[in-house]
Amino acid sequence: MYKLILMIKDFFILCSGVDQNLIKDCANGEQNKYAGIGATIFFTALMATIASAYALYTVFDTIYTAIFFGIIWGLLIFNLDRFIVSTIKKRDSKRQEIVQVIPRLLLAMIIAVVISKPLELKIFEKEINQVLLTEKNQMTLDNKTQIAQQFTPEIEKINSEIASLKEEIATKENEVNSLYETYISEAEGRKGTKLIGKGPVYKEKREKHDAALKELNQLKTDTAEKIKAKEETVTNLVQQQKEYETKTQPIISNFDGLMARVNALNKLPWLPSFFIFLLFLAIETAPIFAKLISSKSEYDFKLENEESKIRTWIQQQVHQREAILQTDKDLNDKIYSDLKTEEELYNYKQKMARNLLKLQADSFYKNQQEIL
Incomplete structure (x- = not known):
């Protein structure tokens, strides 16, 4: 039983989109937090699968087609939610965190509407039929x-x-x-x-x-x-x-x-539908707000440390390549500057230039003879 619980916990941590190598060395409480976030993402995707399968069933009237595309849609929502949560990083400034959260909140609202509407159609099916x-x-x-x-x-x-x-x-x-x-x-x-x-x-x-x-x-x-x-x-x-x-x-x-059912739903009282939308909006945005309102934790510090290591290493590599390039340029300049004063090289190039001028003169003379 304990192993089963650990497997479920590891699965939900995987759903949260965290770095597995970093989270496994964190405290149990930190792991439980991200397992909760991953569970929210998973069950949201599950609800999206059910909702889209029902919506597609009203279109195709074929249960297997509806289930197939419903699973595809659920995986898409799962990937989007996982991406949204995993890309939110703790900053030193709350203002920076809010700025990075705003577009993700807008996307989460759109997803909440897409998920809630088909379920509203099913919940109010009798009223819609009337x-x-x-x-x-x-x-x-x-x-x-x-x-x-x-x-x-x-x-x-x-x-x-x-x-x-x-x-x-x-x-x-x-x-x-x-x-x-x-x-x-x-x-x-x-x-x-x-x-x-x-x-x-x-x-x-x-x-x-x-x-x-x-x-x-x-x-x-x-x-x-x-x-x-x-x-x-x-x-x-x-x-x-x-x-x-x-x-x-x-x-x-x-x-x-x-479309007919959606229009019929819009003719019903709006308050029940609005509360269902708020419920899914809360579920969809819960992981985002959880990361937004929480302070920096062990995982955040470790992730920041890893990113800092990579950033420093890259900066060192770039600086080293720039230094090598500058050194090579300086050496080339010095070498060619020294060669400029050598008498042997001067005499050799003078000889080659004299021979080249003779060849050009001979060639010009032959061309002139052919013309005459």
Whole structure:
């Protein structure tokens, strides 16, 4: 059990990003401090893995893909947190420490937002589903209204034409009925000549009625075919409208992706989400503030001592190379200065120069002869 505890402690110390060679020689309390910082980094990365896996599951609808990319995201957050904490070094001035912490705090805030938002989506999933349901219902109504606007004018136009045809028949029927009443009244002697019997006037009015009745029957026959064709057109348009509504409904039903859920979350009361964000912000920035408010400890002094050794050694190497370079320059200057006064070297260079001038003169003479 004790070995297991030591292994866990060593793992969390590794997560904190400290120098293993330096921390192992520090006191137990110093090791426990950095183990706590490493544990915070590890569990923050674990929460980031869970949050991103859920968020990606709402996008891909595939658990294995979501888990794979969730682990990648968690490792990325782990590396960022470890980098942030490991690069914070204790300074002699608190002002210098605050200056180096500010950009890391901004990065930690961004990470806290990225981690907390998917978890908020999961925590408030039921409330978000209710908001999405309301939005889907409204979208369904709006969708039907928009589709109806495409088909209704044509349907109303055809229905108006059908009504006009029926009204034309009704008008003709009224005309026939009026003619029927006219010739019956003439036969009964109630109107017209007021002579009872079927005289010439009766026959004339009866013929006029029969002609109108024949026109009415022909009109009904012709109009019935037109009305039937138009009613079939209306039926087809209504069917097309329903099919279009059925076709577009899955788009509305699937309106529950990541962006839709985030928008739905923003329509809920902001205070609970804000407190969750503060919680993750506190977790994310806890290691930073822990190093900021703590005084220089054993590990910090050892790290500063190691850095000082390396800095001094590098400065010595640079100074030595500069001294060698300067010495070499001085020696070269002295050597060439001494050579400048030697008679043997002067006579030799004079001889070489004389030979060179002779060769140049001979070559010029030959060129001139060739030209002539």
